[in-house]
Every structure is written in structure tokens, then in C-alpha cells.
Amino acid sequence: MATDRDLVPASERLWRWFCMVAGGLVYLFLLLPVLVIFLSAFSPTAYPQFPPKMLSLRWFQAFFESRDWLKALQVSAWLLLIVTPLTALLGTTAAYALARLTFRGRAVVQALLLSPLIIPQVVLGIALLYVLTGVGLAGSLTGLAIGHILVALPYAVRTVSVSLASIDRKLETASMSLGASPAYTFTHVTLPLIKPGIVAGAVFAAVTSFGEVSVSLFLTAPGTVTMPVRIFTYIDQTFDPVVNAVSAIFIVLAVVALVLIERTIGLTKAM
Amino acid sequence: MSRVSSPGASLFSWFLLAPGMLFLAAFLVVPAILLVVLSLHDVDGMLMVLPGYSIAQYLAVFTSSVYAHALGTTLWVAALTATLCVLLAYPAAWLLVNTRSRSWRTVLYVILISPLLTSVVIRTFAWIVLLAQNGLINDVLRHLGLIDAPLALLWNMKAVVVAYVQVMLPFAVLPLATSLGEIPAALPRASQSLGADARHTFLHVVLPLSIPGMMTGAIIVFALAAGSYVTPLLIGGRLQPLLPIAIYQQALQIANLPLAAALSLSLLAVTATIAGLMTYVQKRWERRVYGH
Numbered sequence: 277m278a279t280d281r282d283l284v285p286a287s288e289r290l291w292r293w294f295c296m297v298a299g300g301l302v303y304l305f306l307l308l309p310v311l312v313i314f315l316s317a318f319s320p321t322a323y324p325q326f327p328p329k330m331l332s333l334r335w336f337q338a339f340f341e342s343r344d345w346l347k348a349l350q351v352s353a354w355l356l357l358i359v360t361p362l363t364a365l366l367g368t369t370a371a372y373a374l375a376r377l378t379f380r381g382r383a384v385v386q387a388l389l390l391s392p393l394i395i396p397q398v399v400l401g402i403a404l405l406y407v408l409t410g411v412g413l414a415g416s417l418t419g420l421a422i423g424h425i426l427v428a429l430p431y432a433v434r435t436v437s438v439s440l441a442s443i444d445r446k447l448e449t450a451s452m453s454l455g456a457s458p459a460y461t462f463t464h465v466t467l468p469l470i471k472p473g474i475v476a477g478a479v480f481a482a483v484t485s486f487g488e489v490s491v492s493l494f495l496t497a498p499g500t501v502t503m504p505v506r507i508f509t510y511i512d513q514t515f516d517p518v519v520n521a522v523s524a525i526f527i528v529l530a531v532v533a534l535v536l537i538e539r540t541i542g543l544t545k546a547m
Numbered sequence: 548m549s550r551v552s553s554p555g556a557s558l559f560s561w562f563l564l565a566p567g568m569l570f571l572a573a574f575l576v577v578p579a580i581l582l583v584v585l586s587l588h589d590v591d592g593m594l595m596v597l598p599g600y601s602i603a604q605y606l607a608v609f610t611s612s613v614y615a616h617a618l619g620t621t622l623w624v625a626a627l628t629a630t631l632c633v634l635l636a637y638p639a640a641w642l643l644v645n646t647r648s649r650s651w652r653t654v655l656y657v658i659l660i661s662p663l664l665t666s667v668v669i670r671t672f673a674w675i676v677l678l679a680q681n682g683l684i685n686d687v688l689r690h691l692g693l694i695d696a697p698l699a700l701l702w703n704m705k706a707v708v709v710a711y712v713q714v715m716l717p718f719a720v721l722p723l724a725t726s727l728g729e730i731p732a733a734l735p736r737a738s739q740s741l742g743a744d745a746r747h748t749f750l751h752v753v754l755p756l757s758i759p760g761m762m763t764g765a766i767i768v769f770a771l772a773a774g775s776y777v778t779p780l781l782i783g784g785r786l787q788p789l790l791p792i793a794i795y796q797q798a799l800q801i802a803n804l805p806l807a808a809a810l811s812l813s814l815l816a817v818t819a820t821i822a823g824l825m826t827y828v829q830k831r832w833e834r835r836v837y838g839h
Contacts, residue, residue, distance in 0.1 A: 287744065287745060288744070288745040291745045291746070295638050295641050295642065295645075296638075296642060296645075298638035299638035299639050299641055299642030299643075300642065301638075302635050302636075302638055302639040302642075302716070302720075303639060303642070303655060303658050305635070305713060305716075306639075306658050306659070306662060306713065306716055306717070307658055308673075308677070308713070309662075309669075309670050309673030309674065309677075309713065310661065310665075310673070312673045312676050312677055312683060313669065313672070313673050313676070315683070316676050323676070323679065323681045323682060323683075323686075324676060324683060365566075366566055366567045366570055367567070369563040369564070369566055369567060370563070370564060370566075370567030370568070372560070372563055373560040373561065373563040373564035373567075374564070376556070376557075376560045377557065377560045377561065377564065385564075385568070388571055388575070388576075389567065389571065391575070392575065394767065394770050394771075394822075395774070395815065396770070396773065396774020396775070396791065396811070396814060396815060396818065397774060397775065397776075398774055398775070398776050398791045398794045398795060398811060398814075399582075399774065399794075399811040399812075399814070399815050400575075401798075402582065402794065402798045402804070402807050402808060402811050403575075403578035403579055403581070403582045403811075404574065404578055405798065405804075406578065406581060406582060406585055406804060406808070407574070407577065407578040407581055410581075422574050425570070425574075426570075426571075426574055426575060429567070429570075429571075433567075452553065452556065457555065457559075458553075458555050458556040458558075458559035458560075459559055461556075462559065462563075480664075483664045486666070487664075487665065487666025487667070487668070487669070488666070489666060489667060489668045489777055490667070490775065490776065490777050493777075493795075493799070494798065494799065504666045504668045504669075507666075507668050507669070507672065508668050508777065508781070511668070511671075511672055511675060511781050512780065512781060519672055520676075522669075523669045523672055523673070526665055526666055526669045527661075527665060527669070529664075530661050530664040530665045531661070533664045534657055534660060534661060534664065537660070538653070543653065543656040543657065543660055544656060546660055
């Protein structure tokens with residue numbers, strides 16, 4: 277077989293190079309903010325300078341010495357611990373049922389499950405604010421958890437659906453024909469097989485909850501300020517360089533999440 | 548397709564579907580309905596919601612030049628963001644599909660997916676660090692001697708669009724890469740062996756087949772850009788005439804909930820209509836190029 281070089285005329289090779297360089301530049305553009313955040317997190321000055329003259333951990337120190345920032349971290353951590361298992365549970369059961377049932381309106385149910393991804397978050401925020409105010413939950417941790425689950429649910433449904441699509445249905449049929457009940461089959465055959473999807477969904481849910489700001493701003497109260505909400509108000513009103521260090525912490529968490537997703541369903545299938 | 552047809556299994560699946568459906572009913576469907584009802588009420592001078600039904604809020608939305616302008620700007624910014632995202636997504640998706648080395652492809656995926664795992668407020672903050680008066684770009688330009696006084700890069704709509712494009716680009720790249728990856732390698736090769744050059748092959752074979760993926764990305768980016776307020780508020784400032792910012796302010800700062808409800812439902816209706824039209828065009832196109 278002839279090599280590419282023999283077949284491809286010079287004009288096309290030029291075109292390929294152009295595409296590669298353009299593509300590479302786009303990835304650099306995507307990476308830019310991450311680089312900026314690391315530059316500023318370790319910068320000794322409030323605004324980072326380029327090129328950096330020295331490194332400093334003073335903003336990290338300021339973070340861990342600030343009672344208010346630690347309180348926000350605590351609220352966010354609680355939310356993450358509530359939201360992650362509940363989202364994984366709701367997402368897994370819903371994705372499984374959708375994969376196994378055929379009924380009129382199934383497409384509608386599926387669209388409903390994924391809709392929080394595409395509905396403007398300002399609309400979700402105001403709708404939840406109104407309803408939760410009515411039942412006395414606005415500003416509470418419960419209210420924020422509800423908002424976070426709503427936003428994170430589509431991710432969990434999607435990752436579990438990806439896992440479900442790849443398992444062999446015959447295993448379930450065999451289990452049931454051997455006399456196992458549907459519930460036993462689900463917990464002992466299906467769940468172990470779709471565990472990667474569930475873990476990936478839980479990771480997405482945790483990261484979404486920890487970073488959620490658009491809906492949270494509507495549901496927050498002085499006692500339940502999460503990390504992203506605190507960052508938002510700080511950027512909006514003053515400028516606190518501690519945000520530099522906080523941002524780096526967020527990036528590190530995103531990297532941890534990336535590794536977990538790659539080890540479970542794989543990055544290529546995550547979106 | 549064969550499905551497990553035993554009534555027990557089916558009953559069990561319905562049982563599993565129930566919690567998710569109840570959750571969505573309680574916290575998505577009911578709130579949406581109540582939001583519609585709320586938007587049909589008027590308020591008194593103290594912004595207290597009056598009992599009788601009225602279309603006063605919608606009259607306020609559609610007769611006010613402020614909101615008409617805000618809606619126009621919102622749609623324009625969203626369309627511009629979607630267009631730029633699709634244009635930039637093309638080389639990025641091409642590189643992703645044509646990278647043969649597995650580890651390089653993983654690196655590209657990491658770059659594409661990591662923004663989705665980083666809070667939007669963090670990514671927006673990075674742009675403020677870059678664009679501020681004493682930010683990185685001004686710093687670099689001053690060091691290079693290109694400028695004497697710092698440029699005002701922040702607090703304008705251009706900065707909002709740049710940040711939007713960066714924040715939403717992965718949503719455009721991923722569906723386009725799927726679309727490009729599904730084109731059988733034999734097709735462009737056949738086109739070229741029949742004498743078409745690279746440009747012709749791209750314009751007449753690859754591009755038409757990748758339009759569904761482009762449209763999917765464009766629809767998602769458009770909807771997200773039309774509905775976000777965090778990035779434009781922090782980068783553009785609170786005075787930018789964008790509908791999501793107006794909704795945020797009416798709901799949380801002025802506390803006129805019925806007006807905020809009417810504004811958000813109008814925004815939802817307009818963006819849903821446009822996204823629906825784009826989906827329709829996309830489906831028509833898919834049927835034309837794929838024949839099904």
C-alpha cells in the first residue's frame with residue numbers, strides 16, 4: 277500500500293498543516309484560563325504578573341485562615357455529600373427504567389430528564405425560588421440540594437445510559453429465567469455491570485454540585501453561602517485575591533474528577 | 548427489538564422510574580406551571596402580588612423598549628457566540644478525529660472536558676484576571692511596549708462574547724467530532740480518487756455530512772448563551788442590556804417576581820422556538836444527506 281505522502285498532493289498537505297495548527301490554537305485558547313488561574317494562585321501580588329517573578333502560597337494561607345471561606349467550604353462539602361448519592365440513585369433508577377420500558381411518551385420522559393441541561397438556568401432558579409419560598413425551603417440546605425440534584429440529574433442519567441447500552445441483556449434474561457426476581461436481578465446482575473456508569477454519574481454530580489452557581493444564587497441565604505456563590509459575590513462587589521487560590525483548588529478537583537471518569541466509562545464516552 | 552416482557556420485570560421498572568419522575572414533577576413541572584400562573588398576576592406599588600389575573604407583566608415586557616432591546620441583544624449575542632463556537636469547533640474537532648496517537652487524543656479530551664468540570668464562576672474569573680486594567684493582557688502589552696495606558700478590555704460586550712465562546716466551545720466541539728468521526732473514511736477518499744481536490748472534497752463531501760453535528764453544537768451553545776447571567780454579569784457588568792441579567796435583577800434585587808417570571812417565560816419561549824426551528828432544519832438536512 278502506498279503511504280499517505282505519495283498519495284497526498286502538496287496542496288492538501290498544506291491544508292492539513294493549516295487544520296492542525298488552527299486546531300492546536302483552539303485547544304490553547306481552551307486551556308488559557310487554567311494556566312492563568314495557576315499563575316495567579318501562586319502569585320505574591322493580588323493581580324498576577326507576567327512573567328511571574330516569584331511564587332507564593334500566601335493566598336492559600338489566607339484561605340485556610342478565613343473563617344468565612346471555610347464556612348463556605350463546609351456548606352459546599354455538605355451539599356456535595358447529600359447531592360451525590362441522591363443524584364446517582366435517581367439517575368440510575370430512571371436511566372434503567374427508561375432503557376427497559378417501552379411506552380407511549382417515553383421520548384417525553386427522556387426529554388424531561390435531560391431538560392435541566394438546556395433550560396436557561398435563570399428560569400430554573402426563579403421557578404425553584406418561587407416554589408421553595410412557598411414551602412419555606414428557600415435559603416435552606418435542603419432547597420439548595422434540590423436545585424443541585426435537578427441540575428446534576430441529566431449527567432447521571434446520561435452516564436448510566438451509556439453503561440446500560442454496553443451490557444449484554446442476555447445476562448438479565450438468564451438470571452430471570454433461572455428464577456431470580458426482577459429486583460434480585462437488578463441488584464445482583466445489572467448494578468455490578470453498570471457500576472462504571474454510576475460512578476461516573478456520581479463524579480459528574482459531585483462536580484456539578486460543588487461548582488453550581490447560577491441556580492444556587494437564587495436559593496442561597498446568608499447561612500448557606502456555598503463556595504461558588506461566595507466567589508461570585510466577591511468578584512461582583514470587591515476583589516479578593518483569595519479567589520485565586522480557591523480557583524486553583526477547583527481546578528485540582530476537576531483533574532481528580534477527570535481521572536475518575538477516565539477510569540470508569542472513559543472520557544470519550546463521557547459527553 | 549425484544550424486551551423483557553414479563554409483567555414482573557415491567558412492574559419493577561415502573562417502580563424504579565417513579566422516584567425520578569416524582570422528583571421532576573415536584574421540582575421542575577410544578578414550579579414551571581406555578582411560574583406561568585405567577586406571571587399572570589399584577590403587583591401593587593409595594594410589589595405585593597395582587598389576587599386577580601392580568602396580562603400586565605407581558606404588556607410590560609413586550610411594549611417596553613428596554614426589554615425589546617435586551618431581548619434583541621440577548622439573541623444577537625447568543626447567535627454570535629454560537630457562530631464563533633462552530634467556526635472554532637471545526638479545526639478542533641478535525642484535530643480530535645485525525646489524531647492517531649491515543650495519548651494525544653486523551654490530552655485533547657482532557658482539554659475539552661475539563662472546562663465542563665470547572666465551575667463557570669472560576670472560568671469567568673480567569674477572564675477577569677486576563678482582561679482587567681491591571682490584568683495579564685495589559686501587563687504583557689505594557690512590557691512589550693505596545694501600549695502606554697492600560698486598555699479597557701473588561702466591561703463590554705466583546706469581552707462577554709470572548710468569555711462565552713471559551714466557556715461553551717466544548718459543547719460545539721464534541722457533537723461535531725462525533726459527526727466527523729462517523730463519516731466513513733472511504734467517502735472522502737472516493738471523492739479524491741475521482742479527481743476532486745481537497746477543497747472540493749471538503750465543501751461537497753465532508754462539510755454537508757458534518758452539518759448535523761454542527762447544528763447540534765450550535766443549538767446547545769445558543770440556548771446556553773441566551774440563558775446565562777453569571778458570565779455576562781461579571782465580565783460585562785450589570786448595565787449590559789441582556790435579558791438574563793434583567794431577570795436576575797428583577798427577581799433578586801428588585802423582588803418583582805411576577806415581572807421576572809414573565810421575562811423568563813418570554814425568554815424561554817423565544818429561545819425554545821429558535822432552537823426548535825434549528826432542530827427542524829437539522830432533521831430536514833439529515834434526511835437529505837443521509838436519506839433516512
